[in-house]
Amino acid sequence: MNGVTGRMGYRQHLVRSVLALRDAGGIVLEDGTRVGVEPVLVGRDPVKLADLAAQHRVERWTTDVDEVLADPDVDVYFDAQVTSRRPAALRAAMAAGKHVYTEKPTAETLDEAVALAREAARAGVTVGVVHDKLYLPGLVKLRRLVDEGFFGRILSLKGDFGYWVFEGESQPGQRPSWNYRAEDGGGITVDMFCHWNYVLEGLLGRVGAVTAKVATHVPVRWDERGREYTATADDAAYGIFEMPDGVIAQINSSWTTRVHRDELVEFQIDGTHGSAVAGLHRCVAQQRAHTPKAVWNPDLPSADRYRDQWLEVPANAELDNGFKAQWEEFLRDIAAGRPHRYDLLSAARGVQLAELGLRSSAEGRRLDVPEIAL
Incomplete structure (x- = not known):
């Protein structure tokens, strides 16, 4: 090892x-x-x-x-x-x-x-x-819903990943400093798009095209020895991925966001017959017949407790680390x-998606994802 x-x-x-x-x-x-x-x-x-x-x-x-x-x-x-x-x-x-x-x-x-x-x-x-993420209890449950046809025709996936990584000045950062130096192989796109590729493949199929925008929101950080350095790698990436059958996936990845969700990563799949939200461990779902009729009214505070309207998806098995x-x-x-x-x-396809994501951001355009032949 x-x-x-x-x-x-x-x-x-x-x-x-x-x-x-x-x-x-x-x-x-x-x-x-x-x-x-x-x-x-x-x-x-x-x-x-x-x-x-x-x-x-x-x-x-x-x-x-x-x-x-x-x-x-x-x-x-x-x-x-x-x-x-x-x-x-x-x-x-x-x-x-x-x-x-x-x-x-x-x-x-x-x-x-x-x-x-x-x-x-x-x-x-x-x-x-x-x-590893395909083996997480939350995604195992989400995949089971896909396999059982719970969603009907799948329309979209949206993912939100990230947390605030301290700059290292007043509090030590939670990640190593090389993550924020492109010359050392850092960057959230290189890191996370490899994950998102296999997550999308495991849930929905091969990615056909990508449109991405990456950013370095925090340009100055401090390393493990307290030395100031310029962050040359991206710390946030915003991606749109085109999937089979017209499904659209969008995933935000950021080390410069504060968490207002139940887990550090969450994925929501919406379909004609139901929706589900999965994190690392939990998965909740809402069937078409149990979907409340939401009405937009900005003049009054909403009385709906939207999170309470979803049902927990059981594990039905022992799901290990x-x-x-x-x-x-x-x-x-x-x-x-x-x-x-x-x-x-499979890993090469993840590297390919990261490369195309960075290129899409640099060129400001949508890019097809070609098949890789051995």
Whole structure:
């Protein structure tokens, strides 16, 4: 596991996924057998790695990734490094015959992301890319409504993501400073459009066209050492995505907004027969027959409590941490010798959408999203 000293690599992938699986005795396969999981921590800071290993009873850690890739007892390489270091690391792992599971974006450019997908197709290993949001309880419920035809003819999707990230002057920022420097691979479009691509694919289908506007609303920030710097990357992105059958999706992404919603991300699907709103965990719905007749009257305060008019969508199953759920699926795919459904080609489409979003904003126009051929 390379990059576990970072926030996501540590919290979601190491602690809440792999260590949770290890402590539960591994995963149970389709035939009832159990496979154990044991991480090897890899990174550049030996002090941090040693501390993590001691804290979580991990036997092995190293700063030498080549040593681990040469070890025949290591089956899987996981990458949560910064994007600029990822392509070379994934290539080395696939060349060493390791199965690969990785965070995204998989590369800084579409050409490199597609090249990685082609190499994976030749490598003969199981490759997976983190698509965590599709495993979140809220989106699992939303997808179930889609599959069951609850919406009738789907008309639109709207998404709202973000929160206020402090500039770092009076209060430390919640995100690393490189996120706000384009020269270091930062920017909310590069970060989030990769997510929105697979969310839209998972709910509605392939994105056919994009119109976007990005902005750097906060031009000056302070880094982890309290030094002032110029923010060169976008901290907000406003996108319109054209989907199959005329469905229109619009998603706002911002690190410069204050939250007035139930969760940090919410998606609403509207259809002829019903609507639903999903966050990370909850999902509420309103059927056509239960839809109140709203009347516009700006002269009087509204007596309607609109949120109370929606019904909770039950889980009807135990829905685990989304990162852990995908780890389990990926490891089962390895054991079964089959491809993982969220692969490097899917990741390349996310990189493509981010590139087109930035280009759409720069050129001020709508852009088609072409098919990617391997």
